[in-house]
Amino acid sequence: MRILTINSRHIRTMFAFRRCATSTAVTALRALRSNQVTVSAHTQKCMSTQTDGEVRITKILKEKFPLAASLKVVDISGGCGAMYEVHIESMEFKGKRTIQQHQLVNQALKEEIQGMHGLRIFTNIPEK
Secondary structure (H helix, E strand, O other), X not given: OOOOOOOHHHHHHHHHHHHHOOHHHHHHHHHHHXXXXXXXXXXXXXXXXXXXXXXHHHHHHHHHOOOEEEEEEEEOOOOOOOEEEEXXXXXXXXXXXXXXXXXXXXXXXXXXXXXXXXXXXXXXXXXX
């Protein structure tokens, strides 16, 4: 038989932790204690490959630049959708200056840009 001894220091530590811990942390600790694996909706979203905004912007750019050899959209705002980085490589940019290439991307995302804090654009022409 194993006897568990708890002294006043342990009790104070447990109560301090309880006060500081959020319900999510308590749930996670309970799951760990019972060897269950629990994934919340928030964690699933973080583990997904793209945010909703990234998917939406990618779709718009694929429609606008069907010849794009490479397209990458990254939410650089930490997932809140306030700032994006777009990397696009397309033959549609051939013969255009960088400012003109960026204007094409800005025009394609005109509606989306209104809700953004910022947009970084990197354009290129594919190598043959």
